[in-house]
Amino acid sequence: MAGVQPNSEPPASRRAHDGDYEIESLAEFDRVVTSGSLAGHRIQSVDLTDRTFALLSTDTTESVFLGCAMEPDAAAKVRAGGALVFPPIPDLPFNPYRGSLYGPDELFEGLTDAGYEATPDARTYHWYQETRTDGDVFASMLRSIHDDAVSDALDEHLAGARVVGVMGGHAMERGSAAYAGAARLGRRLTRDGLTVATGGGPGAMEAANLGAYAAPFEDTMLDSALELLAKAPHFTPSVTDWARAAFEVRRSWPGGNSSVGVPTWFYGHEPPNAFASHIAKYFVNAVREDGLLARSNAGVVYLPGAAGTVQEIFDNATPNYYESRGEPTPMVLVNRDHWTEKLPAWPLLQALSADRAMAPRIALVDSVDEVPDALARLASGPAS
Incomplete structure (x- = not known):
């Protein structure tokens, strides 16, 4: 009888999807290879x-x-096999x-001795600038493979986690009340x-990652760290000085809590911040x-931001509007004047949410101190 027999073994590629068949470390390789098969x-x-x-x-x-x-010899054998x-x-x-997310030490390697321009982060940005417009399909393929690998690593890292995104502009300076x-x-x-x-960059994004890092310490640690960082308030004119100040905080208070940053080389003027322990950086x-x-x-x-933050509001509002992810994600906008007068995203968000499932999942608050309660309320309560 032609075709697959009832007791035939499924192909290795199909068997691979029945369990965790990704190997991302030498220890995992050594464990699996003892079975005699990497099929x-x-x-x-x-x-x-x-x-x-x-x-x-x-x-x-x-x-x-x-x-x-x-x-x-090994490469030839595995190909032949x-x-x-x-x-x-x-x-x-x-x-x-890569099989894992970046860390700040990896992206900023060489910062202390040679400055930011010598780091892998800066060198990767320069490579991106050189290849993004030359039409080279090979470079484009490498960027795509990289970003897909980062997404896979991010999913593995966040599996089972309750994640809250904190969005905001890069212009927020260290030393300001808003940053604190x-x-x-x-x-x-x-x-x-x-x-x-967070978006993994400077400003509001860095501040939120810094706060996460500070969580295990006494409250006075954050006050001291803010004072230290205020000596280099912005990543211009010197990314090197800005980043070195962050690593000084990390050295002074090692062992902070973990958080995630998701920056991009698309904005080359925005370096990643050093307080996100796990960094998913994309092209x-x-x-x-x-x-x-x-x-x-x-x-x-x-948090208050400009074009990028406005875009993120409606990037999230769109699937919430169509309920493409099931339950709409709670959204909290902070600073009433900013989102109703300066950049009036809130009225438009309200108009979109009218008579939609997302209506009881949006809130506008005046200060960051109100955010935790607003998130808890939006999990099941009415809009405010």
Whole structure:
């Protein structure tokens, strides 16, 4: 009888989807390879140059090696055994196949000795500027692979977390009352058991990540950190001085709480902030913004901002309006004058929400101190 037999073994690629078949560390590789089979596995950015014997003696049917360094004999064998191999790309300032999120130490490596321009973050931005308009399909493919790998790592990191997004402009200066308020908000949300996620840049975004970092310490720690940071109030004229001040805070108070930053190289003038412990940095800004909002399952807070923050309000309002994610995500806009007079997004948001399921999930408050209660109320209560 033609076709698949009732007791036939499914292909390795199908079996791979029945469990966790991603391998993202050498320890995971060593554990799996003891079974004698890597069939159907995805091995992501693992240095296998010292694992030649294991690769020569292991089944690699329908496995995929993404950016894994290995000896030529091992690479030839796994290809012959049915594996697909994407080799590491030399001379890139970033790893397109990375299996984990960035950390601030990685992106700012070299900052202390050589300044910001020598860091991987700055060098990757310059590569992006050189390739974004040259029409090279290879460079475009590398950017896409990188951003997809970052999204996968972000999903793994946030699995099961209650995430609150904090949006706001990069112009908010250290030393200002607004910056201190955003930091207190990040601290309060973190102490309430939420995972703070921001756009990962300076200003309001940095303040919220700083507050999350400060959550385990006494309240006076944040006051002292704010004083220290105020010596470099903005990332212009010197990103180096701005970033060094942040790392001075981290050295003075090591072991802060974790939070997430989701910045982009699209805005090259916006460096990432050093207080987000886990950084999902993207080339494509639209993917970054939608991904951050979609993962903010416990609500989104909008601090005063300009065009980017306005865009984020309606990027979130649109799926809420059509209920494409099930229950609409609570949205809290902070600073009544800003959102009704200076940039009147609130009246339009109200007009959109009329007679829609999102109506009881939006609120406008005067200060950051009102945000936690507003989020709790919007989980089931009426609009304010």
